[in-house]
Amino acid sequence: MLAGDVVSGHGPETVSIDAVSGVYTVAVHQYSDVGDFSGSAAVVEIAWGRRFERSRSSFKIPAGAGRWWYVAYLDIKTGEISIINDRKDHAPTKRK
DSSP states (O other): OSSOOOSSSSOOOOBBOOSSEEEEEEEEEEESSSSGGSSSEEEEEEEOOOOOOOSEEEEESSSSSSSSEEEEEEEEETTOOEEEEEEEEOOOOOOO
């Protein structure tokens, strides 16, 4: 659930997920056609657990092209984060 959509581009935006076990793709979409996504100061922080005590990981946007920033895969059951940190032009698809 998106706690607040900050359309000015200056965030922060917080997404809360009442997740069941599974592997989730953490990704960011540059919605606007204005500006350079690579030149932004975008940062993603992943934190989870009852009080976010399990882990915190922070990622900065990589250089490159693409309106989608694939940050990481998050395995809710194990707590494992598999870093992707890549840019693509298409939205993530469901993993099998």
